[in-house]
Amino acid sequence: MDLTILIISLAKIAVVLTVLFTCVAYVVWLERKVAGRIQNRWGPHRTGPFGLLQPAADFLKALFKEDFTPAQVQRPIYFLAPFLAMTLALMSIAVIPFGENVTIAGRTIFFEITDLNIGLLYIFAVTSLGVYGIALAGWSSGSKYSLMGGLRSSAQMISYELGLGFAVVGVLILSGTLSLRGIVNAQSGFWFGIIPKWYIWPQFVGFLVYLTAAFAETNRTPFDLPEAEGELVGGFHTEYSSLKFAMFFTAEYTNMITVACLATLLFFGGWMAPLPWAWVQHVPALVLLGMAALMTRTALRTYRLERRKSYFAVPGLAGIVGLIGLAFLHPVFAAVAAPMFWFASKVFVFLFLYIWVRWSVPRFRYDQLMHLGWKVLLPVAAANILITGLVVAL
């Protein structure tokens, strides 16, 4: 019995890690592509069709680069820091449920690595530990830029962690559980048969605080002061190169995916469809088929401009997407995959928002950042708890 659990969880972890690394790789690609378009340029487009092989090229580059260790570093800590950052970032994904549990032929499939009854607490615990990776990296590097970056980053992360922690208390009052699956299930149903009972409506203020704090927690613009390149070179990872740098990079994007997943689960009903299931049951198929058509069209058009044969690979990809779309027409497949489709779509919207904001909004000044965290977010979140408490009690 124990062995089966172990094997099943190993398989799940393998799948989740593969999907996660692919997501991280292609979020980076998407970021560069969107950044390019926002700045009126192409973004990566040399490696493979539309630069789709860029993540692989980046990984190989990191692998073959010299792993440089400056003389003045505190060695054990310097080596430990990227491991801490990356491992802890990955750990938090372990309790994220990404689909509704389904029972097929008497066997229930659980769509998460493990369901803890304190899932949310676990995530906060693990992500809080993540600050060690950054603080230690900054301190052990023995460079002034690293130290400043590490200090700023730690102060910023712990300040906004309060806002983040306070913001979700409202959700906890409403749902009465710390289990992420429980929180999503508490958001099922519709008001007037059309407005989904997601916590975004009663907890709108909480959501705004959460979103702002999440930007700061992941060190993303407008709160990217830890690596404000104009003043701090690379911030806490100035002295890190090759794969160790790649590990910090992976950690940052993994954290981004985690907070996007968490926003989806806590405020946007997780895998629930935005309208009653019956109304939107064909939407996944339509969206995926539309995507396939769009991919094919764009690839053929670009081929006519550039005459590079690699573009013929894209219709092949489109074919796979289209086949998945067709599979959604089968009721059993739809029952399993439709919740995942909705979950993935919502997470994608959040990730896109992150990228969009990063390339549109200028950076805060450090005193403004602290002011926002301690004097705006914290009181607003506390007031939100108070009002939610009053409304629920009365």
Added chain:
Amino acid sequence: MPGNYIPILVFLVLAFAFPVVALSLAALVRPSAQSGERLTPYECGIQPVSDSRGRYTVRFYIIAMLFVIFDVETVFLYPWAVQYKALKVFGLVEMLVFLAILLVGYVWLYKKGALEWV
């Protein structure tokens, strides 16, 4: 219930093993020529001046202390929030008292200027 934590342990091992494998792999193929001037800390090409681990502003310490206080308060709020619907008015009053104490401390900090950065 403790059984639910086994996958997390497995996950921890795998998540730690992956970068170890990648780094060992990289050690086989990457070049290494670490010597001389290259080993100095990066300071935009200028000779490093003074110790890199110098003194820094006390505000970072203040922020860290405040964080500990408020974070513990957050942790106290969680079980209360989860049980809130069962506690009803008792829970509300308890929370009001708790938040009031928090507020007094917060106002004091505000007045003292502990939250000012400049």
